[in-house]
Amino acid sequence: MGRDTTGEFVQRIVADAARSLYAVPLADFVASRKALAASAKTEVAAELGAKEGTAAAKEILALRKPTVTAWAMxxxxxxxxxxxxxxxxxxxxxxxxxxxxxxxxxTSVRGERDATITAYVERVAEVATAAGAALSASGRDEVRAxxxxxxxxxxxxDAVASGxxxxxxxxxxxxxxxxxxxxGLTSSGSIMSVLPGGRSDAEPESPESSPEAEVDEDELTEEELAAAVAAAKAAKAEAKxxxxxxxxxxxxxxxxxxxMAQAQADLEAAEDAARAARKAVIAAQKRLDSARSQVAASKRP
Incomplete structure:
Protein backbone atom coordinates (compact mmCIF):
# COMPACT_ATOMS: atom_id res chain seq x y z
CA MET A 1 0.00 0.00 0.00
CA GLY A 2 2.98 2.30 0.40
CA ARG A 3 1.99 5.42 2.29
CA ASP A 4 -1.69 5.09 1.41
CA THR A 5 -4.10 5.06 4.30
CA THR A 6 -6.84 2.42 4.27
CA GLY A 7 -9.36 4.89 2.83
CA GLU A 8 -6.92 6.21 0.24
CA PHE A 9 -6.08 2.69 -0.90
CA VAL A 10 -9.73 1.73 -1.38
CA GLN A 11 -10.54 4.98 -3.18
CA ARG A 12 -7.55 4.56 -5.47
CA ILE A 13 -8.70 1.06 -6.42
CA VAL A 14 -12.27 2.27 -7.01
CA ALA A 15 -11.09 5.31 -9.01
CA ASP A 16 -8.87 3.13 -11.21
CA ALA A 17 -11.81 0.81 -11.83
CA ALA A 18 -14.08 3.74 -12.72
CA ARG A 19 -11.50 5.17 -15.10
CA SER A 20 -11.31 1.82 -16.87
CA LEU A 21 -15.06 1.23 -16.79
CA TYR A 22 -16.05 4.54 -18.44
CA ALA A 23 -13.55 3.87 -21.24
CA VAL A 24 -15.16 0.61 -22.44
CA PRO A 25 -17.68 0.38 -25.30
CA LEU A 26 -21.19 1.11 -24.10
CA ALA A 27 -22.38 -2.42 -24.91
CA ASP A 28 -19.69 -3.86 -22.62
CA PHE A 29 -20.42 -1.59 -19.66
CA VAL A 30 -22.46 -3.94 -17.48
CA ALA A 31 -20.19 -6.95 -17.95
CA SER A 32 -17.09 -4.82 -17.40
CA ARG A 33 -18.57 -3.33 -14.22
CA LYS A 34 -19.13 -6.80 -12.78
CA ALA A 35 -15.61 -7.92 -13.71
CA LEU A 36 -13.97 -4.81 -12.27
CA ALA A 37 -16.01 -5.11 -9.06
CA ALA A 38 -14.93 -8.71 -8.62
CA SER A 39 -11.29 -7.83 -9.28
CA ALA A 40 -11.37 -4.92 -6.82
CA LYS A 41 -13.05 -7.07 -4.19
CA THR A 42 -10.25 -9.62 -4.43
CA GLU A 43 -7.47 -7.03 -4.38
CA VAL A 44 -8.85 -5.00 -1.48
CA ALA A 45 -9.79 -8.10 0.52
CA ALA A 46 -6.26 -9.45 0.19
CA GLU A 47 -4.86 -6.18 1.50
CA LEU A 48 -7.45 -5.09 4.07
CA GLY A 49 -9.95 -7.87 4.62
CA ALA A 50 -13.20 -9.26 3.24
CA LYS A 51 -15.41 -6.47 4.62
CA GLU A 52 -13.43 -3.73 2.91
CA GLY A 53 -13.26 -5.80 -0.29
CA THR A 54 -17.04 -6.16 -0.36
CA ALA A 55 -17.49 -2.41 0.27
CA ALA A 56 -15.16 -1.56 -2.63
CA ALA A 57 -17.04 -3.92 -4.95
CA LYS A 58 -20.37 -2.34 -3.98
CA GLU A 59 -19.01 1.11 -4.79
CA ILE A 60 -18.01 -0.02 -8.26
CA LEU A 61 -21.29 -1.82 -8.87
CA ALA A 62 -23.10 1.42 -7.96
CA LEU A 63 -21.45 3.29 -10.86
CA ARG A 64 -24.15 4.25 -13.36
CA LYS A 65 -24.19 3.29 -17.00
CA PRO A 66 -23.88 6.44 -19.16
CA THR A 67 -26.40 7.56 -21.71
CA VAL A 68 -25.30 7.42 -25.35
CA THR A 69 -24.59 11.17 -25.29
CA ALA A 70 -22.59 10.96 -22.06
CA TRP A 71 -20.66 7.95 -23.39
CA ALA A 72 -19.76 9.91 -26.54
CA MET A 73 -18.52 12.86 -24.47
CA THR A 107 -17.05 40.61 -24.33
CA SER A 108 -13.77 39.83 -26.08
CA VAL A 109 -14.13 36.05 -25.71
CA ARG A 110 -17.64 35.76 -27.18
CA GLY A 111 -16.31 34.63 -30.53
CA GLU A 112 -13.87 32.22 -28.90
CA ARG A 113 -16.70 30.87 -26.74
CA ASP A 114 -18.91 30.11 -29.72
CA ALA A 115 -16.02 28.53 -31.63
CA THR A 116 -14.96 26.41 -28.65
CA ILE A 117 -18.50 25.11 -28.06
CA THR A 118 -18.93 24.31 -31.76
CA ALA A 119 -15.57 22.54 -31.89
CA TYR A 120 -16.48 20.45 -28.85
CA VAL A 121 -19.87 19.45 -30.24
CA GLU A 122 -18.36 18.52 -33.61
CA ARG A 123 -15.53 16.50 -32.04
CA VAL A 124 -17.94 14.54 -29.82
CA ALA A 125 -20.15 13.84 -32.86
CA GLU A 126 -17.10 12.69 -34.84
CA VAL A 127 -15.84 10.21 -32.25
CA ALA A 128 -19.36 8.88 -31.73
CA THR A 129 -19.81 8.31 -35.46
CA ALA A 130 -16.40 6.65 -35.70
CA ALA A 131 -17.43 4.33 -32.86
CA GLY A 132 -20.62 3.38 -34.70
CA ALA A 133 -23.12 5.46 -32.71
CA ALA A 134 -23.97 8.66 -34.59
CA LEU A 135 -25.51 11.37 -32.40
CA SER A 136 -29.04 12.54 -33.09
CA ALA A 137 -29.97 16.23 -33.26
CA SER A 138 -31.17 16.07 -29.66
CA GLY A 139 -27.88 14.40 -28.71
CA ARG A 140 -25.95 17.29 -30.24
CA ASP A 141 -28.13 19.72 -28.28
CA GLU A 142 -27.24 17.85 -25.09
CA VAL A 143 -23.54 18.05 -25.89
CA ARG A 144 -23.84 21.80 -26.50
CA ALA A 145 -25.73 22.27 -23.21
CA ASP A 158 -14.24 18.83 -13.82
CA ALA A 159 -17.11 16.42 -14.50
CA VAL A 160 -16.70 16.79 -18.27
CA ALA A 161 -12.91 16.48 -17.99
CA SER A 162 -13.23 13.35 -15.85
CA GLY A 163 -14.44 11.28 -18.79
CA GLY A 184 -18.95 8.87 -11.23
CA LEU A 185 -18.37 9.87 -7.61
CA THR A 186 -16.45 8.41 -4.69
CA SER A 187 -18.24 7.50 -1.46
CA SER A 188 -17.21 10.90 -0.11
CA GLY A 189 -19.01 12.65 -2.99
CA SER A 190 -15.98 13.85 -4.97
CA ILE A 191 -15.40 13.15 -8.67
CA MET A 192 -13.48 9.89 -9.10
CA SER A 193 -10.70 11.39 -11.21
CA VAL A 194 -9.95 13.95 -13.89
CA LEU A 195 -8.05 12.89 -16.99
CA PRO A 196 -4.61 14.46 -17.60
CA GLY A 197 -4.86 17.91 -19.16
CA GLY A 198 -8.42 18.44 -18.01
CA ARG A 199 -7.98 20.26 -14.72
CA SER A 200 -8.69 23.96 -14.41
CA ASP A 201 -5.72 24.42 -12.09
CA ALA A 202 -5.17 27.91 -13.45
CA GLU A 203 -8.46 29.29 -12.15
CA PRO A 204 -8.03 32.12 -11.68
CA GLU A 205 -4.92 32.32 -13.88
CA SER A 206 -1.76 33.77 -12.46
CA PRO A 207 -0.62 37.17 -13.75
CA GLU A 208 2.35 35.52 -15.49
CA SER A 209 0.24 33.07 -17.52
CA SER A 210 -2.88 35.10 -18.29
CA PRO A 211 -2.69 37.46 -21.27
CA GLU A 212 -5.62 39.43 -19.90
CA ALA A 213 -3.91 39.81 -16.53
CA GLU A 214 -1.07 41.76 -18.17
CA VAL A 215 -3.41 44.56 -19.10
CA ASP A 216 -6.38 44.11 -16.72
CA GLU A 217 -6.25 44.72 -12.99
CA ASP A 218 -8.55 43.05 -10.46
CA GLU A 219 -9.78 46.52 -9.48
CA LEU A 220 -12.64 47.99 -11.48
CA THR A 221 -12.03 50.84 -13.89
CA GLU A 222 -13.92 54.10 -13.37
CA GLU A 223 -16.28 53.19 -16.20
CA GLU A 224 -16.96 49.73 -14.75
CA LEU A 225 -17.42 51.19 -11.28
CA ALA A 226 -19.86 53.76 -12.66
CA ALA A 227 -21.74 51.00 -14.46
CA ALA A 228 -21.86 48.93 -11.26
CA VAL A 229 -23.14 51.92 -9.26
CA ALA A 230 -25.76 52.64 -11.92
CA ALA A 231 -26.86 49.01 -11.85
CA ALA A 232 -27.10 49.11 -8.06
CA LYS A 233 -29.17 52.30 -8.20
CA ALA A 234 -31.46 50.79 -10.81
CA ALA A 235 -31.91 47.69 -8.67
CA LYS A 236 -32.66 49.87 -5.65
CA ALA A 237 -35.23 51.88 -7.63
CA GLU A 238 -36.86 48.67 -8.82
CA ALA A 239 -36.99 47.41 -5.24
CA LYS A 240 -38.62 50.66 -4.09
CA MET A 260 -66.78 43.21 2.37
CA ALA A 261 -67.20 43.44 6.13
CA GLN A 262 -69.61 46.40 5.76
CA ALA A 263 -71.58 44.60 3.07
CA GLN A 264 -71.81 41.55 5.32
CA ALA A 265 -73.03 43.73 8.19
CA ASP A 266 -75.59 45.42 5.91
CA LEU A 267 -76.77 42.01 4.73
CA GLU A 268 -77.17 40.78 8.28
CA ALA A 269 -79.08 43.94 9.21
CA ALA A 270 -81.32 43.52 6.16
CA GLU A 271 -81.96 39.91 7.09
CA ASP A 272 -82.83 40.97 10.66
CA ALA A 273 -85.22 43.63 9.29
CA ALA A 274 -86.80 41.10 6.95
CA ARG A 275 -87.35 38.68 9.83
CA ALA A 276 -88.90 41.47 11.91
CA ALA A 277 -91.16 42.51 8.99
CA ARG A 278 -92.31 38.91 8.54
CA LYS A 279 -93.18 38.71 12.22
CA ALA A 280 -95.12 42.01 11.98
CA VAL A 281 -97.06 40.74 8.95
CA ILE A 282 -97.94 37.53 10.79
CA ALA A 283 -99.10 39.47 13.85
CA ALA A 284 -101.17 41.85 11.72
CA GLN A 285 -102.73 38.90 9.88
CA LYS A 286 -103.69 37.35 13.22
CA ARG A 287 -105.29 40.60 14.37
CA LEU A 288 -107.13 40.92 11.06
CA ASP A 289 -108.46 37.38 11.32
CA SER A 290 -109.59 38.01 14.92
CA ALA A 291 -111.39 41.23 13.96
CA ARG A 292 -113.18 39.50 11.11
CA SER A 293 -114.29 36.76 13.43
CA GLN A 294 -115.69 39.32 15.90
CA VAL A 295 -117.57 41.17 13.14
CA ALA A 296 -119.07 37.94 11.87
CA ALA A 297 -120.16 36.93 15.36
CA SER A 298 -121.90 40.28 15.96
CA LYS A 299 -124.03 39.85 12.85
CA ARG A 300 -125.53 36.55 13.96
CA PRO A 301 -129.17 36.77 15.32
Whole structure:
Protein backbone atom coordinates (compact mmCIF):
# COMPACT_ATOMS: atom_id res chain seq x y z
CA MET A 1 0.00 0.00 0.00
CA GLY A 2 2.98 2.30 0.40
CA ARG A 3 1.99 5.42 2.29
CA ASP A 4 -1.69 5.09 1.41
CA THR A 5 -4.10 5.06 4.30
CA THR A 6 -6.84 2.42 4.27
CA GLY A 7 -9.36 4.89 2.83
CA GLU A 8 -6.92 6.21 0.24
CA PHE A 9 -6.08 2.69 -0.90
CA VAL A 10 -9.73 1.73 -1.38
CA GLN A 11 -10.54 4.98 -3.18
CA ARG A 12 -7.55 4.56 -5.47
CA ILE A 13 -8.70 1.06 -6.42
CA VAL A 14 -12.27 2.27 -7.01
CA ALA A 15 -11.09 5.31 -9.01
CA ASP A 16 -8.87 3.13 -11.21
CA ALA A 17 -11.81 0.81 -11.83
CA ALA A 18 -14.08 3.74 -12.72
CA ARG A 19 -11.50 5.17 -15.10
CA SER A 20 -11.31 1.82 -16.87
CA LEU A 21 -15.06 1.23 -16.79
CA TYR A 22 -16.05 4.54 -18.44
CA ALA A 23 -13.55 3.87 -21.24
CA VAL A 24 -15.16 0.61 -22.44
CA PRO A 25 -17.68 0.38 -25.30
CA LEU A 26 -21.19 1.11 -24.10
CA ALA A 27 -22.38 -2.42 -24.91
CA ASP A 28 -19.69 -3.86 -22.62
CA PHE A 29 -20.42 -1.59 -19.66
CA VAL A 30 -22.46 -3.94 -17.48
CA ALA A 31 -20.19 -6.95 -17.95
CA SER A 32 -17.09 -4.82 -17.40
CA ARG A 33 -18.57 -3.33 -14.22
CA LYS A 34 -19.13 -6.80 -12.78
CA ALA A 35 -15.61 -7.92 -13.71
CA LEU A 36 -13.97 -4.81 -12.27
CA ALA A 37 -16.01 -5.11 -9.06
CA ALA A 38 -14.93 -8.71 -8.62
CA SER A 39 -11.29 -7.83 -9.28
CA ALA A 40 -11.37 -4.92 -6.82
CA LYS A 41 -13.05 -7.07 -4.19
CA THR A 42 -10.25 -9.62 -4.43
CA GLU A 43 -7.47 -7.03 -4.38
CA VAL A 44 -8.85 -5.00 -1.48
CA ALA A 45 -9.79 -8.10 0.52
CA ALA A 46 -6.26 -9.45 0.19
CA GLU A 47 -4.86 -6.18 1.50
CA LEU A 48 -7.45 -5.09 4.07
CA GLY A 49 -9.95 -7.87 4.62
CA ALA A 50 -13.20 -9.26 3.24
CA LYS A 51 -15.41 -6.47 4.62
CA GLU A 52 -13.43 -3.73 2.91
CA GLY A 53 -13.26 -5.80 -0.29
CA THR A 54 -17.04 -6.16 -0.36
CA ALA A 55 -17.49 -2.41 0.27
CA ALA A 56 -15.16 -1.56 -2.63
CA ALA A 57 -17.04 -3.92 -4.95
CA LYS A 58 -20.37 -2.34 -3.98
CA GLU A 59 -19.01 1.11 -4.79
CA ILE A 60 -18.01 -0.02 -8.26
CA LEU A 61 -21.29 -1.82 -8.87
CA ALA A 62 -23.10 1.42 -7.96
CA LEU A 63 -21.45 3.29 -10.86
CA ARG A 64 -24.15 4.25 -13.36
CA LYS A 65 -24.19 3.29 -17.00
CA PRO A 66 -23.88 6.44 -19.16
CA THR A 67 -26.40 7.56 -21.71
CA VAL A 68 -25.30 7.42 -25.35
CA THR A 69 -24.59 11.17 -25.29
CA ALA A 70 -22.59 10.96 -22.06
CA TRP A 71 -20.66 7.95 -23.39
CA ALA A 72 -19.76 9.91 -26.54
CA MET A 73 -18.52 12.86 -24.47
CA UNK A 74 -16.46 10.50 -22.30
CA UNK A 75 -14.96 9.00 -25.44
CA UNK A 76 -14.04 12.45 -26.76
CA UNK A 77 -12.45 13.32 -23.42
CA UNK A 78 -10.06 10.40 -23.89
CA UNK A 79 -9.39 10.67 -27.60
CA UNK A 80 -8.94 14.44 -27.90
CA UNK A 81 -7.49 16.10 -24.83
CA UNK A 82 -6.91 19.25 -26.86
CA UNK A 83 -10.61 20.06 -27.32
CA UNK A 84 -11.22 19.38 -23.62
CA UNK A 85 -8.27 21.56 -22.61
CA UNK A 86 -9.65 24.39 -24.75
CA UNK A 87 -13.07 24.11 -23.12
CA UNK A 88 -11.70 23.88 -19.57
CA UNK A 89 -9.19 26.69 -20.08
CA UNK A 90 -11.73 29.06 -21.60
CA UNK A 91 -14.17 28.33 -18.78
CA UNK A 92 -11.50 29.15 -16.20
CA UNK A 93 -10.76 32.49 -17.87
CA UNK A 94 -14.44 33.37 -18.20
CA UNK A 95 -15.22 32.55 -14.57
CA UNK A 96 -12.20 34.53 -13.38
CA UNK A 97 -13.34 37.53 -15.44
CA UNK A 98 -16.88 37.14 -14.14
CA UNK A 99 -15.61 37.06 -10.55
CA UNK A 100 -13.89 40.43 -10.97
CA UNK A 101 -16.71 41.91 -13.10
CA UNK A 102 -14.35 42.26 -16.07
CA UNK A 103 -16.87 43.01 -18.81
CA UNK A 104 -14.18 43.72 -21.40
CA UNK A 105 -12.73 40.21 -21.19
CA UNK A 106 -16.18 38.59 -21.24
CA THR A 107 -17.05 40.61 -24.33
CA SER A 108 -13.77 39.83 -26.08
CA VAL A 109 -14.13 36.05 -25.71
CA ARG A 110 -17.64 35.76 -27.18
CA GLY A 111 -16.31 34.63 -30.53
CA GLU A 112 -13.87 32.22 -28.90
CA ARG A 113 -16.70 30.87 -26.74
CA ASP A 114 -18.91 30.11 -29.72
CA ALA A 115 -16.02 28.53 -31.63
CA THR A 116 -14.96 26.41 -28.65
CA ILE A 117 -18.50 25.11 -28.06
CA THR A 118 -18.93 24.31 -31.76
CA ALA A 119 -15.57 22.54 -31.89
CA TYR A 120 -16.48 20.45 -28.85
CA VAL A 121 -19.87 19.45 -30.24
CA GLU A 122 -18.36 18.52 -33.61
CA ARG A 123 -15.53 16.50 -32.04
CA VAL A 124 -17.94 14.54 -29.82
CA ALA A 125 -20.15 13.84 -32.86
CA GLU A 126 -17.10 12.69 -34.84
CA VAL A 127 -15.84 10.21 -32.25
CA ALA A 128 -19.36 8.88 -31.73
CA THR A 129 -19.81 8.31 -35.46
CA ALA A 130 -16.40 6.65 -35.70
CA ALA A 131 -17.43 4.33 -32.86
CA GLY A 132 -20.62 3.38 -34.70
CA ALA A 133 -23.12 5.46 -32.71
CA ALA A 134 -23.97 8.66 -34.59
CA LEU A 135 -25.51 11.37 -32.40
CA SER A 136 -29.04 12.54 -33.09
CA ALA A 137 -29.97 16.23 -33.26
CA SER A 138 -31.17 16.07 -29.66
CA GLY A 139 -27.88 14.40 -28.71
CA ARG A 140 -25.95 17.29 -30.24
CA ASP A 141 -28.13 19.72 -28.28
CA GLU A 142 -27.24 17.85 -25.09
CA VAL A 143 -23.54 18.05 -25.89
CA ARG A 144 -23.84 21.80 -26.50
CA ALA A 145 -25.73 22.27 -23.21
CA UNK A 146 -23.01 20.31 -21.40
CA UNK A 147 -20.29 22.51 -22.91
CA UNK A 148 -22.13 25.65 -21.77
CA UNK A 149 -22.45 24.19 -18.26
CA UNK A 150 -18.72 23.39 -18.21
CA UNK A 151 -17.88 26.98 -19.11
CA UNK A 152 -20.10 28.35 -16.36
CA UNK A 153 -19.31 26.04 -13.44
CA UNK A 154 -15.97 24.64 -12.25
CA UNK A 155 -17.47 21.42 -10.90
CA UNK A 156 -19.24 20.84 -14.21
CA UNK A 157 -15.93 21.46 -15.99
CA ASP A 158 -14.24 18.83 -13.82
CA ALA A 159 -17.11 16.42 -14.50
CA VAL A 160 -16.70 16.79 -18.27
CA ALA A 161 -12.91 16.48 -17.99
CA SER A 162 -13.23 13.35 -15.85
CA GLY A 163 -14.44 11.28 -18.79
CA UNK A 164 -16.95 9.70 -16.41
CA UNK A 165 -20.21 11.46 -17.22
CA UNK A 166 -23.38 9.41 -16.90
CA UNK A 167 -25.74 12.01 -18.40
CA UNK A 168 -25.62 15.38 -20.10
CA UNK A 169 -25.38 18.59 -18.04
CA UNK A 170 -27.32 21.83 -18.28
CA UNK A 171 -26.95 25.34 -16.85
CA UNK A 172 -29.97 27.41 -15.87
CA UNK A 173 -28.12 30.74 -16.11
CA UNK A 174 -27.44 31.19 -12.40
CA UNK A 175 -26.27 29.15 -9.42
CA UNK A 176 -24.42 25.85 -9.64
CA UNK A 177 -24.88 23.09 -12.19
CA UNK A 178 -26.77 20.08 -10.83
CA UNK A 179 -24.37 17.12 -10.92
CA UNK A 180 -26.60 14.66 -9.08
CA UNK A 181 -26.38 11.32 -10.85
CA UNK A 182 -24.34 12.91 -13.64
CA UNK A 183 -20.80 11.69 -12.96
CA GLY A 184 -18.95 8.87 -11.23
CA LEU A 185 -18.37 9.87 -7.61
CA THR A 186 -16.45 8.41 -4.69
CA SER A 187 -18.24 7.50 -1.46
CA SER A 188 -17.21 10.90 -0.11
CA GLY A 189 -19.01 12.65 -2.99
CA SER A 190 -15.98 13.85 -4.97
CA ILE A 191 -15.40 13.15 -8.67
CA MET A 192 -13.48 9.89 -9.10
CA SER A 193 -10.70 11.39 -11.21
CA VAL A 194 -9.95 13.95 -13.89
CA LEU A 195 -8.05 12.89 -16.99
CA PRO A 196 -4.61 14.46 -17.60
CA GLY A 197 -4.86 17.91 -19.16
CA GLY A 198 -8.42 18.44 -18.01
CA ARG A 199 -7.98 20.26 -14.72
CA SER A 200 -8.69 23.96 -14.41
CA ASP A 201 -5.72 24.42 -12.09
CA ALA A 202 -5.17 27.91 -13.45
CA GLU A 203 -8.46 29.29 -12.15
CA PRO A 204 -8.03 32.12 -11.68
CA GLU A 205 -4.92 32.32 -13.88
CA SER A 206 -1.76 33.77 -12.46
CA PRO A 207 -0.62 37.17 -13.75
CA GLU A 208 2.35 35.52 -15.49
CA SER A 209 0.24 33.07 -17.52
CA SER A 210 -2.88 35.10 -18.29
CA PRO A 211 -2.69 37.46 -21.27
CA GLU A 212 -5.62 39.43 -19.90
CA ALA A 213 -3.91 39.81 -16.53
CA GLU A 214 -1.07 41.76 -18.17
CA VAL A 215 -3.41 44.56 -19.10
CA ASP A 216 -6.38 44.11 -16.72
CA GLU A 217 -6.25 44.72 -12.99
CA ASP A 218 -8.55 43.05 -10.46
CA GLU A 219 -9.78 46.52 -9.48
CA LEU A 220 -12.64 47.99 -11.48
CA THR A 221 -12.03 50.84 -13.89
CA GLU A 222 -13.92 54.10 -13.37
CA GLU A 223 -16.28 53.19 -16.20
CA GLU A 224 -16.96 49.73 -14.75
CA LEU A 225 -17.42 51.19 -11.28
CA ALA A 226 -19.86 53.76 -12.66
CA ALA A 227 -21.74 51.00 -14.46
CA ALA A 228 -21.86 48.93 -11.26
CA VAL A 229 -23.14 51.92 -9.26
CA ALA A 230 -25.76 52.64 -11.92
CA ALA A 231 -26.86 49.01 -11.85
CA ALA A 232 -27.10 49.11 -8.06
CA LYS A 233 -29.17 52.30 -8.20
CA ALA A 234 -31.46 50.79 -10.81
CA ALA A 235 -31.91 47.69 -8.67
CA LYS A 236 -32.66 49.87 -5.65
CA ALA A 237 -35.23 51.88 -7.63
CA GLU A 238 -36.86 48.67 -8.82
CA ALA A 239 -36.99 47.41 -5.24
CA LYS A 240 -38.62 50.66 -4.09
CA UNK A 241 -41.14 50.51 -6.93
CA UNK A 242 -41.94 46.92 -6.04
CA UNK A 243 -42.37 47.90 -2.38
CA UNK A 244 -44.74 50.74 -3.31
CA UNK A 245 -46.73 48.42 -5.55
CA UNK A 246 -46.94 45.90 -2.73
CA UNK A 247 -48.07 48.57 -0.26
CA UNK A 248 -50.70 49.80 -2.73
CA UNK A 249 -51.92 46.25 -3.22
CA UNK A 250 -52.07 45.74 0.55
CA UNK A 251 -54.08 48.96 0.96
CA UNK A 252 -56.43 47.93 -1.81
CA UNK A 253 -56.86 44.55 -0.17
CA UNK A 254 -57.54 46.17 3.20
CA UNK A 255 -60.14 48.46 1.59
CA UNK A 256 -61.80 45.53 -0.15
CA UNK A 257 -61.88 43.58 3.09
CA UNK A 258 -63.48 46.57 4.89
CA UNK A 259 -66.09 46.90 2.14
CA MET A 260 -66.78 43.21 2.37
CA ALA A 261 -67.20 43.44 6.13
CA GLN A 262 -69.61 46.40 5.76
CA ALA A 263 -71.58 44.60 3.07
CA GLN A 264 -71.81 41.55 5.32
CA ALA A 265 -73.03 43.73 8.19
CA ASP A 266 -75.59 45.42 5.91
CA LEU A 267 -76.77 42.01 4.73
CA GLU A 268 -77.17 40.78 8.28
CA ALA A 269 -79.08 43.94 9.21
CA ALA A 270 -81.32 43.52 6.16
CA GLU A 271 -81.96 39.91 7.09
CA ASP A 272 -82.83 40.97 10.66
CA ALA A 273 -85.22 43.63 9.29
CA ALA A 274 -86.80 41.10 6.95
CA ARG A 275 -87.35 38.68 9.83
CA ALA A 276 -88.90 41.47 11.91
CA ALA A 277 -91.16 42.51 8.99
CA ARG A 278 -92.31 38.91 8.54
CA LYS A 279 -93.18 38.71 12.22
CA ALA A 280 -95.12 42.01 11.98
CA VAL A 281 -97.06 40.74 8.95
CA ILE A 282 -97.94 37.53 10.79
CA ALA A 283 -99.10 39.47 13.85
CA ALA A 284 -101.17 41.85 11.72
CA GLN A 285 -102.73 38.90 9.88
CA LYS A 286 -103.69 37.35 13.22
CA ARG A 287 -105.29 40.60 14.37
CA LEU A 288 -107.13 40.92 11.06
CA ASP A 289 -108.46 37.38 11.32
CA SER A 290 -109.59 38.01 14.92
CA ALA A 291 -111.39 41.23 13.96
CA ARG A 292 -113.18 39.50 11.11
CA SER A 293 -114.29 36.76 13.43
CA GLN A 294 -115.69 39.32 15.90
CA VAL A 295 -117.57 41.17 13.14
CA ALA A 296 -119.07 37.94 11.87
CA ALA A 297 -120.16 36.93 15.36
CA SER A 298 -121.90 40.28 15.96
CA LYS A 299 -124.03 39.85 12.85
CA ARG A 300 -125.53 36.55 13.96
CA PRO A 301 -129.17 36.77 15.32
Missing amino acids: NLASREDRGVIADLVGLGARMRAAQARLDASVL TAIAALADESAS QLTRALSYSGFGEVDLSGAV AAQKARQAAEQELAGAEAE
